[in-house]
Amino acid sequence: PLEETLLERWKSLAPHDLASTTDIEKSIVYHTTYTLCRHRYNVDKTAMYSATSHSVRDLLLKEWNTTQERLHVTNPKRCYYLSMEFLLGRALDNALYCLSTKKEYAESVKALGFSMEDLLEEERDAALGNGGLGRLAACYVDSSATLEYPVWGYGLRFKYGIFKQIINNEGYQDETPDYWLSHGNPWELRRDDIKYDVQFYGYVATKMNDAGESRLSWEGGEKMYAVAYDMPIPGYDTKNCGNIRLWESQPHNLFDFGAFNNGDYDKAVNDQKRANNLTAVLYPNDNHDSGKELRLKQEYFWVSASLQDIIRRFKRSKRPWKEFSDQVALQLNDTHPIMAIAELQRLLVDVEGLAWDSAWDIVTKTFAFTNHTVLPEALERWSVPLMEHLLPRHMQIIYDINLFFLQKVEKQFPGDRDLLNQVSIIEESQPQQVRMAYLAVVGSHKVNGVAALHSELVKKDLFPAFIKCFGPEKFINITNGITPRRWLYQANPALRDIITETLGSEKWVTHLDELAQLKKFADDKAFQKKWMDVKYRNKQRLAKWISTNMGIDVSPDSLFDIQVKRIHEYKRQFLNILGVIHRYRELCEMNDSERSKVTPRVVIFGGKAAPGYFVAKLVIKLINSVAKVVNNDESIGDLLKVVFIPDYKVSLAEIITPASDISQHISTAGTEASGTSNMKFVLNGGLILGTVDGANIEIRDEIGEENIFMFGTLADKVPDIRHNQKFYGVLLDANLQAVIDLIESGAFGDASIFNPLIDTLTYGGDYYLISEDFDGYLKKQTEVDDTFRDKTLWAKKSIMCTAGMGFFSSDRAVREYADKIWNLKPIPSE
Ligand code: CBF
Known part of the structure; x- marks a missing residue:
């Protein structure tokens, strides 16, 4: 260790904060020149992203070092x-928000000829x-x-x-x-x-x-x-x-x-x-x-x-x-x-x-x-x-x-x-x-x-x-809990702003229970309008992403129904797509007058299947085959669209989550330990359609059962149903049978491809209880359609969803770990 006097000298020479946007610009130019060794004639977006990140990293490292010093001493x-x-x-956007310096960096980046939005997109x-x-x-x-x-x-x-x-x-x-x-x-x-x-x-x-x-x-x-x-x-x-x-x-x-x-x-x-x-x-x-x-x-x-x-x-x-x-x-x-x-x-x-x-x-x-x-x-x-x-x-x-x-x-x-x-x-x-x-x-x-x-x-x-x-x-x-910083503050700036404006401060960002105060605005027409305008803009943002990246046009006026998570049999994306086929089948049989009463829907899927998980990969194939037929059926138009967003990841979730009207969390009861995307969607004012499983149950208890669409077998009934299926076989729901018949007719391409998937419903029992839950699922979907047509009611539910989510902050969860398990105390930084 250095002597006391030398330590003082080191301290006096420690780098200063970047106090102005000029300091920030200088720091970015410094990193472009010395960290990246780029000439000013040779700076592209990638280099600029990197130089900006290095500049922000300096700020973080300063805090990192003082934190370590504090821990060393105490x-x-x-x-x-x-x-x-x-x-x-x-990391970049998150760091800028945490350091409360996004505005200053955006200005500096602009002054240097770039846009912050573009730079954020450069990050892997x-x-x-x-x-x-x-x-x-x-x-x-x-x-x-x-x-x-x-x-x-x-x-x-x-x-x-x-x-x-x-x-x-x-x-x-x-x-x-x-x-x-x-x-x-x-x-x-x-x-x-x-x-x-x-x-x-x-x-x-x-x-x-x-x-x-x-x-x-x-x-x-x-x-x-x-x-x-x-x-x-x-x-x-x-x-x-x-x-x-x-x-x-x-x-x-x-x-x-x-x-x-x-x-x-x-x-x-x-x-x-x-x-x-x-x-x-x-x-x-x-x-x-x-x-x-x-x-x-x-x-x-x-x-x-x-x-x-x-x-x-x-x-x-x-x-x-x-x-x-x-x-x-x-x-x-x-x-x-x-x-x-x-x-x-x-x-x-x-x-x-x-x-x-x-x-x-x-x-x-x-x-x-x-x-x-x-x-x-x-x-x-x-x-x-x-x-x-x-x-x-x-x-x-x-x-x-x-x-x-x-x-x-x-x-x-x-x-x-x-x-x-x-x-x-x-x-x-x-x-x-x-x-x-x-x-x-x-x-x-x-x-x-x-x-x-x-x-x-x-x-x-x-x-x-x-x-x-x-x-x-x-x-x-x-x-479990989720961080409100990334999943609302950063991912949904428009909603963030009206929440802050309405509650009068940003206290909710670290005290999520504060959101409960939104309840008193749930019936306020003007507030409802503001709230639903934000949702609409978020849907437009996602629609634009889908159009630019996938060439599929979807209307933000439709109900956005989203299921994004790993593809797994227990999560039952299969149930979802079977429901979509049922909807398509019904639409095909309707006359114009009946169709005019239908709530238009965009059903969005996303998620990766493990490379060796054959059945899960087949579900992806089925979704895409159905999408191809439905999206190209001109008679259906905007009444139904199906989209599988490729390469689902955190940065995409930040665009997708704020845009849902409904999201699906429909695992077989007792199989999804908690789920955390359910929390993210509800926090962003999205309603959920879910089974009585994992954290869905506690979400229902917090937001009120009138604000959630729940269906399906209860966990304690699952073993008996599986047992009975072994002895008596699976009795397929009539609507489900019609859906399977349609797949088997070749309506979505070579039907034989899907045989192994269909077999999971019949041979050896329908382990994930799709047939058992199919009718309840369809009925709830109808209820969703009907409720969505009542704009005032929907807006109220959406506000109540966000307002009830205080409990699901990861701050609460980490405090519980610290108190009940780790016996750990915070070490204040100031
Ligand atoms: O607890 C976090 C999450 O963990 C899983 O993803 C897991 O990998 N075991 C569970 O499947 C989720 O239910 C759970 O939310």
Whole structure:
């Protein structure tokens, strides 16, 4: 460390704020010249975006540094959010809003000959995630930074994020790599000084330590470096700045000179290739475990580097090990980071020399686990032989954790063999499997679900035997939330402005409950008009996007009905498109007078299917085949249009979400843990059509059941219906049968293509209960049409929707985590 007098000198020389637009212009020109090395005759939009981002980044880094200094001095307890995915989207607009400097930057950019809107469009989405889980992590780091909680995210720096989706001429999904880093990334900082060894394979040996005791030690195998990249996360209206630390894999030996000298050029760079592969791609599965060795390697690489980094920081505090959990909280975002439990135990016992029990006490007080799904196919299990091969010492540790846990259970419930089987971390299958979620329950002090119904199902269906062992208190609910900054303030400027004008301040941006005051304006005709004008403008914006990018003209006077999310059987986009075909069939049979009474609709879909998920990809194909027929049927005109927006991502969601009249959240009851897009749509004054599932239920409770269209089987009835279907077969709803007949007639092209999809309704039972729910769905859709024709009623409902959404702020959710799980206090920046 520098001497006191030198420190003062450094402080006096610290860069100043950019006080005027001239300062901002100078800073942009500086970065164009020196960071990008571009001459003023050679500045295009991409360069200008980059220079502007570097300039904004300077402001952020200043806050980042003062935040770190503050944390260094106060040394508070910190929380680390371990998430395989952070679906951040674009950074520039968000940073400008958080720093309250968008207006000044827009003026400066204009003065330099560019437009801010154009520059914002230059930015590639940071798409390091698949769907809800990754976007939730992004909302939580935003809220943590805004609320000044000392929280860091830890993840992986994937060179290619989620693939880019292309819809080919036949209407199928194709995938191409997402080269999101090809123009550089101004929002990250590579930290060459922060790197750790991560080991794989090898064997376990017994060694003597300095005190002459024998210790197990992991030897041999392969090593890689994990190199840190930091992404500053701005808080809104605060000088606090959060951070996400992402790891990139690097080879230990960059170049094998021996091999090179022997003429084996491929071998000379072999290590480099292997290492680079490790963090190259994000697995594109949502709610599905792929069970691949590379995935396990990624998971271990990430948690090992993160824990080494966290331990290094802890050691700097010079506190004794027994205080580790007073200093550190670790949140496991779903099953992907669970190996961290075994890794922390290994680091404490094998490397730091703690006794097993002391180490385990620390581990269980430090970790907490969030479950995001009850779908069995998403709960990771790793085969014991694979684990023994890749992580031999961890496998021993897991066996020991299991043994000691089962011994305790046996003591508590003597002779209960069934219970032992039910809670064992090792599944006795061929080959044996490690049940990662069970390891998480045993190794954490709290387990939470992400919406009220889901948290009940976690207790009832996933971990019932563990309730017996640990009691119910270990299992809690924290309903998800979304950040109002990105999902209203930034995505919907027109609505933002009338809310602020009506409420008289911007307090709602950080205190979302304030929106409740809008209720008193719900019947006010003038306010309703303003409100619906905003919705109309947002629909125009989306219509323009669709026309420019897809060549399809849709009318903003129609009802915009949107379903955007990952394509998955449980989310039932299939039900939606079957409903569209039913609507088309009815339209075709109507005379002109009947047609004149119809509410015109634009049905918009968007979402990616995992590349190996055949049925989901077939749903995309069906949607596009139906769209082709319906959109080209001149007799139908604007009464029905179908649009599949390709490559759905965060930046598109920012345009799509504010434009919905209705959005669909129609999962089979009990399958969608929470959903968060439902919250985004309602926050933006969109009504929803949904099943009694996930957070839909709590949204209904907050906004009032008269403001939501709900239908469908209840979760507790689902098992019986499935059971009956097995015995008696599926009785297809008559309207549904007519729809299927139409598909099978070839009305949407070669019908045989769709056979595997139609078979999911009949062969072996209609697992997702589409037939069961079809009639209720159609009836609700009719109710939607009728209600939409009553403009005053619709406007009132729309206002009531936004007004009731205070609870769903991620600020509330993060506070709950901090209070109920992390025991964390904010560290004020001023
Ligand atoms: O909790 C966040 C989201 O996570 C998922 O996307 C997931 O990946 N398991 C769930 O499917 C969503 O219901 C949930 O909102």
